[in-house]
Amino acid sequence: MFQEIKPLNTVVALEGSKAILVCLKREDEIHPIVSGNKFRKLKYNIEAAKKENKKTLLTFGGAFSNHIAAVAEVGRLFNFKTIGVIRGEELASKINENATLKYAKDCGMVFKFVTRSHYRAKDSLVFTALLKQEFGDFYCIPEGGTNALAVKGCEEILKEEDFNFNYICASVGTGGTLAGLINGSKPSQKILGFSALKGDFLKKDISKFATQDNWELLSNYHFGGYAKINKELIAFINNFKATNNIQLDPIYTGKMLFGIQDLIAKNYFPKGSKILVIHTGGLQGIAGINARLKHKNLPLIH
Structure with a gap:
């Protein structure tokens, strides 16, 4: 298909994460449109x-x-x-x-x-x-x-150097990416999926393809449902970009990283934890979301 690049793991700053290492795997840089997952x-x-x-x-x-x-x-x-x-x-x-x-x-x-x-x-x-x-x-x-071939492709996201992380985090839309990460991970690692949709029904979809049980689906950071956003999320995404010079999308990665920061604040992760966050792309959708935000006189994603 395309000539695959090796996405880099970039250390990023989140509020309250001084005692925790957070790295972002830049899958979004594989291709400007056919990016990430x-x-x-x-x-x-x-x-x-x-x-x-x-x-x-x-x-x-x-x-x-x-x-x-x-x-x-x-x-x-x-x-x-x-x-x-x-x-x-x-x-x-x-x-x-x-x-x-x-x-x-x-x-x-x-x-x-x-x-x-x-x-x-x-x-x-x-x-x-x-x-x-x-x-x-x-x-x-x-x-x-998402199908069996998609999960096979997503199993290739994690590389040898990624097995040193305690936690692997990814946003979840249909479950294929998370299933691939679960299958490609070590049993000692914890895979966390941040649902972009309301409800826990995705657990069943993920379980159809997952070959390990070292995972958890978190359903508290969907901001009201698929493609739903508010001023708090917009401010987080804009602040993250200002701090790290990395663009997040509001449907998937923005919600996930907001959730990770919230979990850090709630001491979900032990001190010294190493967290690998998968940036699954999706940046093309920002223009459409901004058009909707402008129509509603809400702040835009920069």
């Missing part, structure tokens, strides 16, 4: 699509989906046709107002906008049959990219 998740899926002689990639996502943007970019780079099944019929008339969808369209992606109720049935055999009837043969990549 999107590179990992798509790597073996693209290989499989090529082996099966598929010419079209079809996938699913919402208004600010990093996955939609990444699949569209992969299609452009490797000459696949791409189809995005998008949650929310109202978005059909707002493509040019949405930075993510406009980017995907400019890469050549064709959209099918569906209602939220229809979207919930996207994994059914009937829905798949209707898509094949409309678009013909395609290689289907699940929402968020």
